[in-house]
Amino acid sequence: MAEELFSGLNPAQRRAVEAISGPVLVLAGPGSGKTRVLTHRIAYLIREGIDPYSILAVTFTNKAAREMKERLSVLVNPADAHALTVGTFHSLCARFLRREITHLGRERDFVIYDSDDQERLMRRVIRELNLDEKKNPARAIHARISSAKNELVSSSEFPRLNYADEIAARCYERYQNLLRESNALDFDDLLVELVHIFELFPNVLEWYQNRYQYLLVDEYQDTNKVQYTLVRQLAGEQRNLFAVGDEDQSVYAFRGADIRNIRQFEQDYSDSQVILLEQNYRSTQAILDTAQALIAGGGKKKHVKKLWTKNGVGMQVSLHEGYDQDEEASFVADEITRLVASGDYSYGGCAVMYRINAQSRALEEALNRRRVPYQIVGGTRFYERKEIKDVLAYLRLTFNPYDSVSLGRVLNWPGRGIGERSESELLRWAAELGVLTFQALRELESDTPTPFTARSKSTLLSFLALIDQFIAARAELPLTNLIDLILARLDVREALVKDYDAEEAEERWMNVQELRNVAAKYVNLPIEGQLSTYLEEIALVSEVDKVDGKADAVTCITLHQAKGLEYPAVFLVGLEEGLLPHSRSSDDPEKVEEERRLLYVGMTRARQRLYLCYAFRRLSFGRVSLSTPTRFLADIPKELIKQPKKRSAAATSPQASMFSGRGGYGGAPPRSPASTGPRPQRPVAPTEVSFVSGQPVHHATFGKGVVLSSRLVDGDEEVTVSFADKERKLLASFARLEKLA
């Protein structure tokens, strides 16, 4: 019976599936079938008679949770699959808190603040405390507080060693108070408050420990202190904890993830079994060898895995240099077109990965030009778009009128004549009365004397009437109708047309419509539950959750988000100093190692083909700078990589230094032209342009072209030439342009 569950599992996987009780740590290399192990283990537990109701699985994304349930509904009976508790730390905590937060004297109908809300609230705190917003950016202060929360450090425990600490500590305190008043929790609170409840109310913890006898935690290497604590609490005495992870794929230290959690598992949980999954089912040996060479270049490891595969050697990994980010993107787009034309690959089988979202722009343009279908994951997230957040703010106020961030957001949106003065006067007056902003609005309905002009007062009252209307409608109307009512009463479309040009207004209006479409999925729930479920799920969806695996489109995605995904063909772009490792990480050896792991994650996403790309120069921040290939390339033996074609004179300079020890550690990120050393042909910077518009030229690679313009830039001459295929910008000192008659 259970035998079919084991068919197709290798001995190590099988051991992991069968180890039912006690702590188990599975160290799973990339592509080693860990998802399979997780699902089969759950199925095995159920078939062994364990109640699915007592199984709790923590995944890294909502998408992974959904997929796990789907796979299980095939392996076990669907009712059993349904009884499982599966989710991310954040969504599970939110779910538990809806039940338990009353223990802390708080209301169940809290709203969840996303990073934008959090920053707005912090800005308000900083203003309230009369701090200089320049010297104390809300973002920076909030970041400090967020990491404190991740470390389970409360505002009273926050260190006050210097003036900056003192400021942060005071902001922390006020920030928490405002959150509480607004009946809101930020992302971090979702975890922290649950830990508090478990600490303060042992009987509550006991209930959860009894219910969840079997815990499974994926991506254990990316847990932070709060998450680690939660797991410890839930694991209790029983310690039926099954943790899966890979320290080589730990890339979230910046949000508090602590690699020590996985390294110390064996000390934390005595008698634990450790199982290594080393056989890779995803990639070719060529790709694995390259990735392993890279990761071996890093520091010492607790457990060294030796990845191998039966997939065969496969194609050699190739390296490509582009002239700039546009040419790099063009190369990627051309190569994808070629792969698809060959019939061996589909658009959906290709992915382009990069370090920062801003890199997606050049790709988008190149793909657009070639009519290659693509989807960009992340960037400005859908639910962070202004028009979306504005409409959502009304929904959130309808759900919880004390939500002060939402109130501040839409008090004057769409513009109704409540300016800065009326708003600050309202805040001041509320503070004077000692009530919340919303209660102050309510106060306007009585005969209490107010500090407002008759005009302001009536505007504020009509705003209040609007919200009241929505609150009343919520009890009667299905969610979609409620949204329609809001959109109509506010005349959102008109407001968008007023703020933007026709095209953009239409696009934003479509976004708003999309919000409504999503809401349609919730109308089958009882009316009371529709809005709350909708708001909660919206607050916790991530961009990867929305990746459409079925669409036949190229996926453009950050390296962080790509973790856990796989594609037949993968292009890694921008493999340059300053970008990977990112300049903000290159001063700290530990951060540099994290960047190395990020590259490792990217490489191991590839099944058959892996392309490594970098550009010779790059436009960042509106300025051009020359770049050096990433130091990590120096750790990969030359013979593992198919060297780039010499595509122009420009290619030789950075390329030559690549594997020769130069470009190694300590190199300053993007070199300034001055530090590049003597140039081969042109030791002296030009003082005037030598190419004029209309001059016919010849280039070794691009052939004949005509000069469109030329200008002096950074001590060199940048010539814009129209070639047969496209327009290119070339540096005269490198391009060896030949003037034709």
Next chain:
DNA sequence: CCATTATGTTTTTTT
């Protein structure tokens, strides 16, 4: 109070 202009800021990475 609002529209226009000027200035400044941004780019890590995410729930």
Next chain:
DNA sequence: AACATAATGG
């Protein structure tokens, strides 16, 4: 380069 907020003037 693109976007957001601040300053300025109507």
